[in-house]
Amino acid sequence: MATQRRRRSGSTRTGQRSGNRVRNRDNEGIIPVLAMAVREVERAVAGRQLTSGQRARFQAAALLARAERANVRSDESLTPAQRDTQLKRLEGLATILAQIATREPSLFSLLQEDAEVSDATRRLEREMQQQAGIEVEDEPEPEPTYPLVGRDRTALPQSVVQAQLANPFQVPDFSQTAPKVHGYLAGWELIEPLLNSFEQAAPGAPASMSLPEPRPILLPDGLDLMPHQARLLAAVAEGHRTFLLADEPGLGKTAQALLAAQAANAFPLLAIVPNVVKTNWAREAKMWTPSRSVTVVHGDGLDVDGFADIVVVNYEVLDRHVGWMGEHGFRGLVVDEAHYIKNKKSQRSQNVLEVSDRIRQRVARPLLMALTGTPLINDIDDFRAIWQMLGWIDEKRPGNVLMAALEETGFTPADHAFYPAARQSVVDLGIVRRRKVDVAADIPARRIADLPVELEGAMGRSIREAEEQLAKRLVGRYRAALEHRRTGYSIVGVDGIDHELVRRVAEREIAEGSESKTGDNVFTMVRKIGQAKAELATDYAVQLARSAGKVVFFAKHLDVMDTAEEIFARRGVGATSIRGDQTRKARDEAIDSFVNDPDTHVIVCSLTAAGVGINLQVASNVVLAELSWTNAEQTQAIDRVHRIGQTEPVTAWRIIAAQTIDAKIAELIDSKAGLAARALDGADEEATSTADVQVETLAAILTEALTEAADD
Incomplete structure (x- = not known):
């Protein structure tokens, strides 16, 4: 948190009221700075060039305008006329912000009171305050239970505290000690030669480690594994613990990771994933590992289950949770779409690398898996962050396991034979790459x-509210029709619901909705969901x-x-x-x-x-x-x-x-x-x-609403 102290020159508080003095005041303070920021975002939206940086600028301007309005209202040194003038200027800014959001609906979510505030937004807030002559001072924070690493917001969910208090000691896993390193390569620069060994690989060089034959594995009822998936799990069963799983999309990387954790007993397991697949990860976890509990981290994690076996968090909120996640005792880490961390200088990459490093400090041989169908986006250097996350290298040198393998080759980077041997050493650490065409016999055509996906923000709330109103309207129509038919003949099911009447109500709603171009009917809601x-x-x-x-x-x-x-x-x-x-x-x-x-x-x-x-x-x-x-x-x-x-x-x-x-x-x-x-x-x-699907969809909504009403 930060407090702000305004620097005001004495001249602005004198009794002078000249037009020149008023114009000077209009050009001072935070409002002109906000106006410039808003105009910049407006131009970006008009030119269809809205970037993440402009989104952060939009949110920062909205937050500062909101704070300034509160400041103006509480500032007793202002005359009523001055206060009215400032509030009108702020209302004008708010109107422009709303108009911009109307042209770019994705910005509406940033205007909500509970919208997530990114580090970029906080940084721009401070910059705008400094431009306006506002001194920003850091407030003293309570001493955290973990070191803060340059983060503005951190979270420590209460459920996590309870879980850590319930299990304050973790038994280290030293079942296999690190290999001994003799040291004849100690003076050599090795990271660049290792990267070069992939960039200059000979045609046909192996792209995947050797995997054992599949072995029997107990799976939930109704599920089965494809042979290529079972081979990776066999490697886990034999003791392998680090993988760069680079299978093409559609080959079941999520299932392999979850079952690998099961085979390695790597629980609790942390999965760091893109926001778009966060819900899918929770669903897959319940399907493939039904005996394991799963929790999903949203925002500050207020509803997190600290005792869960599997914790799923998206990259965007990870910065708030690095502290407790590094101390929670995770025995496994999965980083999905690991190419997201290719830029080691980004905050996202630093967060992931810190979590991985702290897990490896607490557990000698955790299960570490990087999942990506695209391990390389720009150039060979994209490997660095992924290798470091897996513990294969650190900032400047190979890790002990890789160093021992390199020394076993008997070569140095001065030898031509070093490069194919070094590449194979890295591949054997756990690179697994299969293409659809390679396993075509294993998967359906x-x-x-x-x-x-979870619909969040203002749009998500709007859709849920519209669905609630639709359900209430259908229930009202059903009850009115039922009352009208009291003297007639009806067929009521064992659940007390007249399902023929339910269908008639649904058909009427569909007929009216198809004719209406406005209002919240089933067709407008489906369209809103598509937009969201x-x-x-x-x-x-x-x-x-x-x-x-x-x-x-x-x-x-x-x-x-x-x-x-x-x-x-x-x-x-x-x-x-x-x-x-x-x-x-x-x-x-x-x-x-x-x-x-x-x-x-x-x-x-x-x-x-x-x-x-x-x-x-x-x-x-x-x-x-x-x-x-x-x-x-x-x-x-x-x-x-x-x-x-x-x-x-x-x-x-x-x-x-x-x-x-x-x-x-x-x-x-x-x-x-x-x-x-x-x-x-x-x-x-x-x-x-x-028409059948439309009617049955509404019938299902109405039946569900009637059932819930009966239960209440």
Whole structure:
């Protein structure tokens, strides 16, 4: 926290009231600084060049404007006229901020009282205060139980304190001591030669460590492992504890990591993941390791279960939790999409490296896994942070295990033979890389992978409130209709609900909603959910494009497509699109660019305009950013990629907004198609109309609301 002391010159408090003096006062203080910041963000939004830095500037300006309004209201030295003038200027700024957010809806979440405040935002706040002549002084913080490493915000959830008090001592694992290092390479610079050994690798050099044959493993009912997954678990069972798991997307890295922790008894386990897959990690943990409890860290972690076996945290909030996570006694660490830490100078990378280092200090042989389909983004130097996180190297030299392996080669960097031998030494530490085409016999030719995401911020709250209002409206209609039918004949189920009447109420709601263009009906809510998922779905498509090649991105609504294309442009990912209003020539040019241009990584497609009649089999990954109302439309979209001539297994990543109507729609689509038909190609599917799914979705919402009301 910080306090601010204003520097005011005596002249501003004199009785002079000249026009020149008033104009000088207008140009002093924090308000002119905020106005400049707001104008800069406004220009960025208008030019569709909104960056993360501009988002931080927007939030910093909003926070400072809010604080200044409180200061002006409480400043007794101001005359009523001066106070009114300052408040009007601040109201003007607030209006502009709201207008900017209207043009860029993703900014609305930054205006909320409970919005997360990043380090970049805090830094910009201080800079603006200093520009305004405000002295910012640090307030004394209470002595923490762990060292602070340049962080503005830290958290220590009460449940974590209770867990640590319940188990204050951890038995170290010294089952295998570190290998002895003789030291003849001690004077050599080795990190650069190690990196060079990968950059200059001979064609056909092994990219993956040797893995043992699969062995039997006890799995939850209904689940099975593919052979390539079982081989990695066999290595864990034999005692291997560090892995750079670089399998291509769709080959089950999450399941391998969770089951590896089970095989190594590496609990409690910490998983550091991107925000877009945080919910999916919790779901996968419950599926693959049902006997283990899992908790997800949100914000300051007030609802964290400190006794959980598996803790999932996203990169964006990790800085608040590094302290207690370093002391919690984790015996395993998984870093998902580990290429996120390629820049060692970033705060994100430093947080991850600190957690890893502190875990390795407390546990002699923890399970450490870096998961990424793209271990290298820019150049060979991207390996550094991942290797350091795994403990293979430190800042300047190889770790003991790698150093011992290098010395066993008998070579030095002056010897040509050192480089292939050194590369193999690193690979043997745990690099595992399999491609879809290499394990094609192990996986279905087509599969749909659901990726649940949490809708947070103002948009998420708005959607949940709209769903609550919809449920209340449906219940009201049901009760009114039931009262009207008291003298008539009705069929009431064993649960006390007239399900025929429920369906009639749902049909009426659908009929009125399809005619209405305003209000919160099922169609407007589905559209809002699509808008809220757009950025998360696009983020995941960016990851796929960088790790697995070309990606087909499907959406229903134009505004979702627009958002996706803007984000792809900001991220430097080449993209083209297929829309319903295109000419045939423009459509053909877009397809040709995607198929033949190596710099066009993504094609953004309308579900209705591009669902049939085109061939996009140059890709093997599909992102379904919005759900269709029928499985047939979804299947048609996937079949643009999964068709004759496709040489690789196809994975369709379906982005689903957890705990919303989105999840109910997905469940109904699946029930109509059949889970087995989704997992295996070629199975017959039950014909289902759009209206059926729409009505049954609302019927499910109404039935659930009536059941909850009866329970209350």
